[in-house]
Amino acid sequence: MEYMKILLINHFPLEGSGSGVYTRNLAIELTKRGNEVRVIFPENEKPREEIFEQRPIYFKGVNSTDWDLDYDFPCFTSHPRSMNTYYDLNNEQMKDYIDVFLKRVKEEVDDFNPDIIHAQHLWIAPFAASKTKVPYIVTAHGTDLKGFKKDSRYHKYALEGARNASKIITISKQVDSEVKSLYGVNDEDTEIVMNGYDEELFKPMDLDKKKILKNFGVNTSPDYIVSFAGKLTHFKGVDVLVKAAKTYNNSIEGKTVVTLIAGNGELYSELVELKDRLSINNLFFLGHVSQKKLVDLYNIADVSTVPSRVEPFGLVAIEALGCGTPVVVTNQGGLVDFINDDVGTLVDVDDDMKLASAIRNELTRNDKEERSKRCYKYAKKNFSWKNTLDNLEKIYGGVKK
Structure with a gap:
């Protein structure tokens, strides 16, 4: 693949959740292959240094002193660093959450001028991507489908993000089937790509x-x-x-x-x-x-x-x-x-x-x-x-x- 500028967006920090680890590994490997990568993601503390550019959205947390939103980042279930959920947000907090993603994505698109956006979860990230003129794809990780079933307040955003995506990547046959059923997308709109693991990290070792x-x-x-x-x-x-x-x-x-x-x-x-x-x-x-x-x-x-x-x-x-x-x-x-x-x-x-x-x-x-x-x-x-x-x-x- 020729060199590309890729903007990744996730709803969680780059550790502590499956999609967070997926996004971090993806950003590292894309960068190693010569691409230029930026990542937008929530945080409640200063993230560690990486080989790709990071654009955190700061939430109020136990380790943060300055933030974009005055509550901890929400999850579909839970996270090691936050027990807040999307369903706990009141309507004003929900609006602020959506607005900050819209604002940050627009800022990065204007400054970075990416060739493509890759959003994680059929949720707010692809909705924000849909408001740009940049083509985007989405990976459905499964917990987003739980959120869709649980809180109808997010439906219009998730549906708009799904239906305007160039491609929806699903991580298993079950997720693929549910995406088509819940979001009304066609067979040609999805593609199953199973997750990979970091083989340099996870390998047999002779340990005491x-x-x-x-x-x-x-x-x-x-x-x-x-x-x-x-x-x-x-x-x-x-x-x-x-x-x-x-x-x-x-x-x-x-x-x-x-x-x-x-x-x-x-x-x-x-x-x-x-x-x-x-x-x-x-x-x-x-x-x-x-x-x-x-x-x-x-x-x-x-x-x-x-x-x-x-x-x-x-x-x-x-x-x-x-x-x-x-x-x-x-x-x-x-x-x-x-x-x-x-x-x-x-x-x-x-x-x-x-x-x-x-x-x-x-x-x-x-x-x-x-x-x-x-x-x-x-x-x-x-x-x-x-x-x-x-x-x-x-x-x-x-x-x-």
Whole structure:
């Protein structure tokens, strides 16, 4: 693809959410390929330095002293640095939110003169892009569809942004189907491009498990480790994993299993209470874990879990596989598009007994070393950022002005 000037827009910071990580990785890889990239995104603290240009919209937060809007950035569910949601905003706050995105996008289009805009989520970002004369595409990440179903106040903005887009990228078959149903777009308006992962970061490493556990505040030497990474919210099904832990902890005689839960969210206190009520030993809540520390978590784990009730894609499963860690996931949403028997196990939603059985089977396999190698090779072959970016650049080249 020839050199392009690309303006990316997201509704979340560039870490702490799947779309945020996606946007940051995309900006880095596009820049490495010689393109000029700017990114508009919300923040409540000063972002770290990057190789691309950043244009944060500042929201009032615990670590900020100056802001564009006097409330914390809203989310579809939750974020490690904000519990505010779009549905919590009153009409005046909602108007201010839309206005600040419109203003910032116009300013950057006038100053940067991009060839194309790539907005994340079928929400306010593509609506703002639609008010410019620059062609734009949108990636639907799935949580935006939850928001569309939940709060009708945003419908007219989301629909206008969707219907004027040159192309809508969807990340799984389920998301693709829902986008067409909810937004009334045609088959030719969408294209499925599965997410990629950072293969330079998420890779197998020979780590001292005891040392890594100590870094996470866990002072024990278990025989097996089970991991989870994600938001502590209802649709992630963490409560099902907690119940399953009670079962698999008692099912492997003479062996100790530790379950590590990385993430934060509105259900934190409720999940801790569930753990205590069930008297579960060796289950630890780690809180928010950075991307670099997630690599350590996946590498010391014998199995990683995604027990979601709803999961538009499941990038955490790909990241775990990239570290050579097999996964046990639920058989719905985007997960069924890429998890197979060679790298993991699919189980029914909301079935803690089947989840526990699958985890136990994974922990006690006789071919764990060979399976780990298959996981790594599978992720690298099918989900590297190079594959994702190649597909995106073809789309960019087809719609640029």
